[in-house]
Amino acid sequence: MEIFKYKKPLNLMAQSKRFGLVSLTLLIISLGLIVTKGFNYGLDFAGGTLVQVHYKEKAPIQKVRDAITKVKAYEGASVTYFGNDNEIIIRTKKSSKSLGKDMGDEMRELLKGTGDFEVRRVDIVGAKVGSELREKGLMAMLISILGILIYVSFRFEWRFAIASVMALMHDVTIAMGAVVLFDVEVNLDTLAALLTILGYSLNDTIIVFDRIREGIHTVKNPDLAKIIDESVTQTLSRTTLTSLTTFFVVLTLFLFGGEIIKGFSFTLLVGVVVGTYSSIFVASPILMMLGFSVSDYRLKAAEKAKREKEKEKMRAMYENGTI
Amino acid sequence: MKLNYRVILFAFALIFGVVFSIPSLTQSEQGKKITLGLDLQGGLHMLLGIKSEVAIESRIKSIAASIKYLFDDEEIIFDDLRMVEGKKVMFELLDKDDVAKAKKLLKKEIEGTTLSENGLNFILSMTEAEVARTKSSAIKQAVDTIRNRLNEFGLAEPTVAKQGQDKILVEVPGIKTQADEQRIRELIARAAHLQLMAVDEDRIARVGSMSAQEAKHYGDVILPDVNTPNRKYLLRAIPVLDGSMLTDAKVGFDKNNQPVINFSLNGQGAKIFGDFTGKYVGKRMAVVLDNNVYSAPVIRERIGGGHVQISGRFKLSEAHDLAIALRSGALLAPVYVMEKRSVGPSLGADNIKASMEALILGFVLVVLFMVLYYGMAGVVADVALVGNLFLILAIMSLFGATLTLPGMAGIVLTVGMAVDANVIINERIRELLHEGKSTAKSIEEGYDKAFTAILDANVTTLIAAVALWAYGTGPLKGFAITMGIGILASMLTAIVGTHGIYQWLLPKIDKNRLGFWFGIKTEGNK
Numbered sequence: 001m002e003i004f005k006y007k008k009p010l011n012l013m014a015q016s017k018r019f020g021l022v023s024l025t026l027l028i029i030s031l032g033l034i035v036t037k038g039f040n041y042g043l044d045f046a047g048g049t050l051v052q053v054h055y056k057e058k059a060p061i062q063k064v065r066d067a068i069t070k071v072k073a074y075e076g077a078s079v080t081y082f083g084n085d086n087e088i089i090i091r092t093k094k095s096s097k098s099l100g101k102d103m104g105d106e107m108r109e110l111l112k113g114t115g116d117f118e119v120r121r122v123d124i125v126g127a128k129v130g131s132e133l134r135e136k137g138l139m140a141m142l143i144s145i146l147g148i149l150i151y152v153s154f155r156f157e158w159r160f161a162i163a164s165v166m167a168l169m170h171d172v173t174i175a176m177g178a179v180v181l182f183d184v185e186v187n188l189d190t191l192a193a194l195l196t197i198l199g200y201s202l203n204d205t206i207i208v209f210d211r212i213r214e215g216i217h218t219v220k221n222p223d224l225a226k227i228i229d230e231s232v233t234q235t236l237s238r239t240t241l242t243s244l245t246t247f248f249v250v251l252t253l254f255l256f257g258g259e260i261i262k263g264f265s266f267t268l269l270v271g272v273v274v275g276t277y278s279s280i281f282v283a284s285p286i287l288m289m290l291g292f293s294v295s296d297y298r299l300k301a302a303e304k305a306k307r308e309k310e311k312e313k314m315r316a317m318y319e320n321g322t323i
Numbered sequence: 324m325k326l327n328y329r330v331i332l333f334a335f336a337l338i339f340g341v342v343f344s345i346p347s348l349t350q351s352e353q354g355k356k357i358t359l360g361l362d363l364q365g366g367l368h369m370l371l372g373i374k375s376e377v378a379i380e381s382r383i384k385s386i387a388a389s390i391k392y393l394f395d396d397e398e399i400i401f402d403d404l405r406m407v408e409g410k411k412v413m414f415e416l417l418d419k420d421d422v423a424k425a426k427k428l429l430k431k432e433i434e435g436t437t438l439s440e441n442g443l444n445f446i447l448s449m450t451e452a453e454v455a456r457t458k459s460s461a462i463k464q465a466v467d468t469i470r471n472r473l474n475e476f477g478l479a480e481p482t483v484a485k486q487g488q489d490k491i492l493v494e495v496p497g498i499k500t501q502a503d504e505q506r507i508r509e510l511i512a513r514a515a516h517l518q519l520m521a522v523d524e525d526r527i528a529r530v531g532s533m534s535a536q537e538a539k540h541y542g543d544v545i546l547p548d549v550n551t552p553n554r555k556y557l558l559r560a561i562p563v564l565d566g567s568m569l570t571d572a573k574v575g576f577d578k579n580n581q582p583v584i585n586f587s588l589n590g591q592g593a594k595i596f597g598d599f600t601g602k603y604v605g606k607r608m609a610v611v612l613d614n615n616v617y618s619a620p621v622i623r624e625r626i627g628g629g630h631v632q633i634s635g636r637f638k639l640s641e642a643h644d645l646a647i648a649l650r651s652g653a654l655l656a657p658v659y660v661m662e663k664r665s666v667g668p669s670l671g672a673d674n675i676k677a678s679m680e681a682l683i684l685g686f687v688l689v690v691l692f693m694v695l696y697y698g699m700a701g702v703v704a705d706v707a708l709v710g711n712l713f714l715i716l717a718i719m720s721l722f723g724a725t726l727t728l729p730g731m732a733g734i735v736l737t738v739g740m741a742v743d744a745n746v747i748i749n750e751r752i753r754e755l756l757h758e759g760k761s762t763a764k765s766i767e768e769g770y771d772k773a774f775t776a777i778l779d780a781n782v783t784t785l786i787a788a789v790a791l792w793a794y795g796t797g798p799l800k801g802f803a804i805t806m807g808i809g810i811l812a813s814m815l816t817a818i819v820g821t822h823g824i825y826q827w828l829l830p831k832i833d834k835n836r837l838g839f840w841f842g843i844k845t846e847g848n849k
Contacts, residue, residue: 001696001842002753052670097659099371099512104665105505119501120670124663129370133796140794147786155779188795192729192802195791196736199784203740206783207747210776238750245692245746246739249685253735256684258677261732268736 003240009233013225016285023170023282030177039176042185042263043091043123045137047130049103051090052082052121053111059088063114071110083259087120095124137191144198145169152206156213157297159290164205167283171201171274178270184263193267200246201275204239205283211235212284217301222294228284236280243276325830329823333710336815340713347720357719360727360801363675365668366496367504371465371511371658373489378461378656379410379454386433386447387412388561393432399425411448419443458489461656466491469511469658471651476510476644490661497668504665506644514613514657515648517566517586519596519631520558522607522619530557549615549635556616558609563599568592572649574642575632582642583634586649593629601625612645678731685735686712689742697749698842703824704745707816711741714812715805727801737809740784744817748773753843762834766825770818777818781810 043050053059061079068074068090077092096103104122111117125133145165152161172194179186211231219227250272254265346354361368383406390412394401399421404414416422422443429438435453439446449457466485473481473495482494493511498504523543526533530545538545538557548554572586588596600608600622609619610633617635637645666674690708693701715734719726752769760768785807792803825832832840 002844054669095660097372097661099369099658099660100509101505102508102660102663104501108501118667118669120667122501122663122665124660126372126661129662136794136796140790143794144787144790147790148783151783151786152779188799189729192732192791192795192799195787196806199787200740202783202787203743203780206780207776210779214772234754235750238747241696241746241750242739242743245689245742246736248688248692249735249739252685252688253681253732255681256677257681257732257735258674260674260728261678261681264729264732 003237009226009229010236012229012232012281013285013288016281016288019281020285023278026174026177027170030174030180033177033180034173037180039180039186040183041130042187042190043125043130044187045130045134046093047095047125047127048091048093049095049125050121050123051104051107051119053088053090053107054118054120055086055088056116058085059117060114061088064088064090064111067110067114068107071106074107074110087259095126097126133188137188140191140195141198144195148198148202152209156209157292159287159292160209160213162290163283163286164202164209166286167205167278168198168201170282171197171271171278174274175267175271179267182266184266187263189261189264190267193264193271196268197271197275200271201278204243204275204279207238208232208235208279208284209287212287216294216297222298224288224292224294227294228288232280232284239276239280243272247272325827327823327826329819330827331823333707333816333820333823336714336820337710340710340717342717343720344713344716347716355720355723357716358723358725359671359675360725360730361494361496361664361671362666362728363671363726363731364496365498365666365671366494367498367507368662368664369493369508369660370486370662371491371493372661373462373465373491374657374659375458375461375489376656379449379457380406381655382453382457383410383412383449386436386449389433390414390429390447393428394425397424397428399428401425407446410454411446413444413446416443416445462489462491464652464655465658468652468654469493472510472513472647473507475647475651476507478507491658498665499668501665501667506640510644510648512658513645513648514654515566515645515651516613516653517569517649518562518611519564519599520562520609520611521599521603522609523557523559524606527557530555533557546609546611546614546616549612549617556609556619558611558616562611563608564588564592564595566649566653568595569649572646574639574646577632577634581634582637582639583632584637584642584646584649585630585632588629588631590629593627596629596631597625597627674728678728678735682731682735682738686738689738693742693745696842698838699840700745700749700752700842703821703828704742704749704817706824707745707813707820708738708741710816710820711737711809711812714816715809718808718812719805724804725801726805729799730801730805733802733805734809737806737813741809741813741817743780744773744777744813745821747777748818748821749841753841756837756841756843762832762837762840763829766822766829770822774818777814781814785810 059081061081065079068077068079073094074092077090079088079090081087082089090107092103094103102122102124104119104124108119145168148168149161149165152164175194175197179190184190208231211234212227215227215231219230247269250265250268253261254269257265343355345351347357350356387404387406391404400417402415402417404412407413416425426438429436429447433447435450435456436447437450439448462485466483469491470481470483473483478495478497480496482492484492486492495507498507523541526541526543533545535545539560542560543557544560545555545557548556568588568591570587570589572584575583575585577583604622604624607619607621610617610631612633617633690705693704695701697704715737748769751773752765755765755768756762788803788807788810792800792807795803837843
């Protein structure tokens with residue numbers, strides 16, 4: 001089976017302004033959402049208490065609400081179904097420090113008489129731990145971006161590094177925008193998803209850049225736009241195929257992986273789509289914008305090769321004893 | 324068909340993978356296995372903080388007590404001995420001639436302090452080093468005590484470890500119900516601070532109207548009865564002896580068949596206890612645990628031998644846990660919950676089921692797609708994918724790594740990413756075949772050209788995984804680990820392995836049937 005067969009390269013670079021506009025719009029909307037509406041920080045980052053209760057029959061959610069909010073400390077607690085009708089989650093912003101009888105134990109007592117239930121999960125995160133986790137998460141993000149910058153500069157050229165990191169930020173920002181838009185709770189696993197998007201989207205971009213790098217060395221015409229068009233077209237089938245397989249895998253995770261993993265797989269789902277789009281339509285135009293010049297690169301490479309050769313020559317002469 | 328080193332390497336990797344993942348897959352007793360994370364098998368995870376200032380305070384208290392004892396012993400007259408700011412002791416000497424003697428004595432007997440003077444007023448403060456030492460020993464002691472308690476409780480493989488400077492990580496797998504869990508938490512939290520204290524018989528009649536301040540003035544302390552908190556006792560603040568002199572504690576039964584705790588004192592404790600009971604016959608002595616009075620029996624005669632009983636209308640389980648706490652020693656500083664995650668066993672089982680379903684479904688989808696799209700080349704990629712899965716399991720088993728729910732997600736993702744390498748390679752090979760190159764040449768060149776792309780892509784993903792591993796906690800580390808191992812394993816299976824298989828199969832590949840082998844239509848080889 002073959003889906004992608006192009007005799008001629010697609011004319012992508014000519015359209016780059018249009019894609020740039022689309023990306024810019026998405027970015028502005030995302031940033032606007034993040035700034036105005038803000039993240040819905042979950043337990044991990046905001047601190048608080050979460051109790052998951054499983055009922056043998058349909059959970060009597062109103063009864064549970066009444067029973068819980070009777071106690072003053074739990075005013076403002078939210079009670080929602082979780083995944084199915086038998087499962088509910090109770091959330092409060094408060095956390096208890098007591099080791100012996102904690103909020104989970106108190107809730108268990110409050111719920112007595114609401115039906116046949118089992119407390120299946122109690123998570124308590126103190127405010128201090130929450131802010132610590134947030135700091136660490138941010139660090140993980142920054143460190144990996146820095147590491148990627150260094151590695152790509154080393155393997156390609158600094159403009160490639162900047163372009164790929166800008167494409168990454170584009171992807172992560174839009175994914176975060178979607179997270180805010182759909183009111184997905186931000187927890188540790190959302191962070192893991194964002195980091196995976198970093199790695200994944202970079203994968204795609206690198207594959208395209210690798211082709212461009214190859215093209216720079218082999219294609220005669222030093223027109224970067226042409227080289228990019230050719231490289232993107234040649235890698236298009238791979239990019240789309242891999243994205244499709246990954247998309248399906250993440251989709252199964254989203255649909256069947258259980259409620260607990262929903263936030264993670266949703267973020268990833270958005271990331272896969274945006275990551276694919278950006279590596280085809282965004283990363284390379286940025287490379288153009290940064291003023292990467294094929295002729296200069298070739299000149300430099302030639303000079304470098306020349307220097308190497310001269311060194312080699314000197315060494316040979318030295319070894320032959322002619323100096 | 325000639326064997327080559329790549330295919331042999333791959334075969335070895337496959338055998339290695341299968342052999343070492345068997346113990347984990349069959350959950351056999353023997354061999355190294357993957358540990359299931361608490362989110363998959365159920366259990367309790369807690370990060371505890373410690374109130375180390377309490378340990379400092381009690382250190383200062385004991386320094387004050389030593390000063391009193393030393394000065395009384397050497398007949399140095401002093402006044403106004405008190406604690407200030409939680410880490411200093413103040414006192415005043417009344418006789419100028421005692422100054423040199425007192426200084427020498429304090430220097431010799433009390434370590435980790437500095438003395439400053441202003442006339443006859445002295446301040447003895449703990450040095451920073453001593454404060455730090457006390458804090459760190461409080462943590463260490465708490466870790467040891469909690470570990471002892473959990474071990475004595477008979478739980479399977481609890482983890483108790485110091486984390487960072489001042490936190491304690493406690494992980495207890497395999498707890499059945501929330502009530503059990505609460506019992507375990509209470510056992511950990513128990514200060515288990517046992518004191519035997521004399522009742523202030525002269526003033527106890529007035530305890531109902533006495534303020535804490537007034538009691539302090541007399542050198543007394545007011546403590547409640549454990550069963551009826553409204554009932555108060557007035558006790559001498561300095562205890563006769565405390566739990567540090569205890570050697571053993573066991574559950575027993577009294578004559579009414581009620582559970583009690585019998586404990587034994589060491590030699591010194593037995594002597595103090597004997598002397599005290601001999602001296603105060605007819606008076607009451609209170610058994611105080613964690614600032615609650617459990618009983619206050621009248622002393623009928625001198626009690627030698629150092630055996631004491633606590634009765635307090637216990638439930639049997641309560642007496643059992645209390646005895647454990649007493650045996651494993653008191654917590655010098657109280658601990659509190661900074662983070663707690665508790666997953667019931669049934670939820671853990673649900674999590675395994677759901678993530679396994681997603682894993683299998685995702686895997687099947689990818690496998691089918693590859694065969695459909697690439698024909699035999701897809702089958703080769705699928706073989707590598709299976710090898711990759713086994714390798715991940717084997718490596719995790721060998722390291723005894725923990726598989727968490729995010730870790731499962733990591734494996735699912737790896738499945739998607741591992742075939743990526745083969746997609747890149749196959750696309751290259753197809754391109755070269757379209758250009759009309761020979762099959763052998765297309766394969767060799769395809770691998771050659773695809774390699775840099777795959778390497779760079781994998782290294783950058785690895786960078787993200789390492790960052791996540793370094794800064795992530797608990798389950799997130801699990802995700803980073805499976806992803807990292809998966810990427811590394813895929814380099815072996817998806818690149819070296821499939822390359823070897825092609826080289827091995829090369830004589831069989833029919834250049835007129837490239838549709839079957841690589842899923843493309845060409846006019847064949849030129």
